Amino acid sequence: MERSEIIIGGDTAGIEWRVPVYRFKGSDAAAPSVYIQAALHSNELPGTALLHFFLERLRKADGEGAIRGDITVVPQANPIGLAQSHFGEMQGRFDLGSRTNFNRDFPLVALAGRDGLLEGLERRSAADRLKRTLLHTALGADLVLDLHCDDESLQYAYIDEAFWPEAADLASSLDMQAVFLSDGESTAFEEAVGHAFKHQGGDKLKSVPGRLATTVELRGRRDVYPDMAKHDADGLWTFLAGRGIVADPAHQARTYAGPAVPLDNIEMVRAPEPGTILFHRDIGEEVKAGDLLATLIVRPGEADGTLEVTARHDGLVATRSSARHARRGDDLMKIACREATRKDRKPGTLED
Template sequence: MECSEIIIGGDTAGIEWRVPVFRFKGSDAAAPSVHIQAALHANELPGTALAHFLIERLRRAEEKGTIRGDITVVPQANPIGLAQYHFGEMEGRFDLGSRTNFNRDFPLVALAERETLLDDLDRRPAADRLKRTLLHMALGVDLVLDLHCDDESLQYAYIDEAFWPEAADLASALDMEAVFLSDGESTAFEEAVGHAFKRQGGDRLKTVPGRLAVTVELRGRRDVYPDIAMRDADGLWRFLAGRGVVTDAAFEARPYAGPAVPLDNIEMVRAPAPGTVLFHRDIGDRVKAGDLLATLITRPGEADGTLAVKAGHDGLVATRSSARYARRGDDLMKLACREATRNDRKPGTLED
């Protein structure tokens, strides 16, 4: 195992950021290569815990000579966000300096333009240098996994339709309860990788066999426990074994049995008015159109001071907000539905 650091100089004097990188050299140049990173949103830590236990297992595999493909693991990809606290709480998702989501505004380049990501790097702000360095690393491999989590959530993933259904093996290995099929039209890290993979010279590819760029949502932000992290690390190991990145004689392929739905089929349940949130349904529940999902206490103490929030479609409650006060328009839930829930969604991400 090789341990190194990405060093990102600060935008003010006397500051620098260090990003630990763990590399395992494979024995077979023909085996797939992998980039795994966690906590790009610095306050989403289930992936960091998973990476910790996965690295332990990879160390043992390296001693046994069972690593076939090159593997890079970045267990805490965003030290800039990790240090940004606001009134005692880590921000993590948005850069306080630029007010930009740490998982947005990644450059969209073709694969052949990979080296241009590093042009004039020293002239760019620290957050941009971090993004370009991570993307440059990722575009040098075959399989890219960006580990995130939601607020309160089932285990699910965003997977570009260009990588589906080949990526069903990842969904199976990690026991995902849903897959959201994305359109690859945002500037998030995973979609920037997918943009390059689909543009390898000539026309845009509709499918990219042997390649993968995926955002894995490892349940909710509070789901950081040793047993869960070890189980998820085992799941990721199974994926690596199935793709031939590592050797495991005990590996057995399993089909993915959960739903895979396009983003047009995700009902974003939003608060129609501000108020205290009383949830009636939990993640994992299956609901019918018209079912009561939450009650908003909009005017406490008044006879007509509540507002019902109901499901617009049949679906699976995939995520739920952990906040118990909502502003007007705040996201309360995501429902994974069998049919399209709207016809006016713009391409790109579901949330900022």
């Protein structure tokens, strides 16, 4: 194993950010390579816990000669967000300096233009330098996994249709309960990687066998437990074994049986008015159109002071807000539906 650091100079004097990177050299040049990072949104820590235990297993495997393909692991990818605290709470999703989501504004380049990402870095902000360096590192691999989590959530993933259904082995290995088939039209890290894989120097490819770029949502932000992280680390090992990146004679392939739905099929349940949230349905439940999802107490104490929020389509409750007060328009739930929920969705991400 080789341990190195990405060093990012701060935008003010006396500050420097260091990102540990762990590399394992594979024994088979023909085996796929993989890049895995966690906590690009610094306050999403299930992936960091997973990779802590996964690195233990990789070090053991390295000593046993069981690593066949090159593996790069970044267990805590964003020290800038990790250091942002506002009124006692980490602000790991948005850069407070630029007010930009740490998982947006990644450059969209063809794979052949990878090295151009590092040109003129000294003129860019610390957050931009971090993004470009992470993306440059990831584009050196065949398979790229970006580990995130949602608020209260099932285990699911965003996977570009260009990598599906080949990536069903990842979904089965990590016991995913849903897959959201993305359109690859945003500047999020995963979609910037996917853009490069689909634009390898020529026309856009509709399918990219042997490649993968995905955002894995490891349940909710509070789901950080040792047994859960170890189980997920075992699932990640199973995925790598199936792809021939690690050697495991005991590996057994499994079939993914959950739903895989396009983003047009995701019903974003939002609060029509501000109020206190009383949820009636939980993640993992199947709902029918018209089912009561939540009651909003919009005028406490008044006889007509509540507002009911109901499902517009049949589907699976995939995520739920952990907050119990909503501003007007706040997201309450995501429901994975069997049919398109709207026809005017703009390509790109579901949330900012």
